[in-house]
Amino acid sequence: MSQALEMALKAKAQGEVPIGAVLVSSDNRLLGRGWNQVIQTHDPTAHAEMMAIREASSYLENYRLLDSTLYVTLEPCSMCAGALVHSRIRRLVFAARDFKAGAAGSVYNLMRGYPLNHAIQVDEGPLQENAAALLRDFFESRRKLDGSE
Structure with missing residues (x-):
């Protein structure tokens, strides 16, 4: 998770929402990593999880990321949760809950399997x-810049 936090700091340095992700194999080999790049790439799908999945899929030359674990600093949204299911990631470990859009139990739960074709272990x-502090500080500073505080 510390590597995912490093990726979140990279996102913050680029003016992105500070979320980072790292995908590892069952023997803890790094497969992919990512950080939010939505603003920089003008791509609404460039979430940290999606970037890590893309890098891992390219590295393995396979979209199925069997027996892998994704570490991410914030609970995935429904788009990212769907990608986790489709790529057959075995385990998700997230740091902070997302009570607005979390899809691993906070708002939705797309990890449990049925009616989907794959269940993901969640920790x-x-x-x-x-x-949580990184996200809180980021949004507080944004509100100050926008004058909405």
Whole structure:
């Protein structure tokens, strides 16, 4: 999770929402990593999870990421959760819950399998306060810049 936090800091440095993700194999080999790049790439799908999945799929030359684990600093949205299911990721570990759009239990739960064709093991909490503080500080500074505080 510490590597995912490093990716989140990279996103923050680029003016993006500070979310980072790292995808590893069952033997902890790095397969892919990503950070939010939505603004920079003008691509609404360029979430940290999607970038990590794309990098891993390219590296493995396979869209099926069997027996892998995704570490991400914020609970995935429904788009990213769908990509996790389609790529057959085995396990998701997220730091902070997303009570507005989380799709791993907070708002929706796309990880449990039925009626989808794949279930994902979900664990939460490692470095939760670090990830939550990073997001909170980012949005507080944004509101100050926008004059909405």
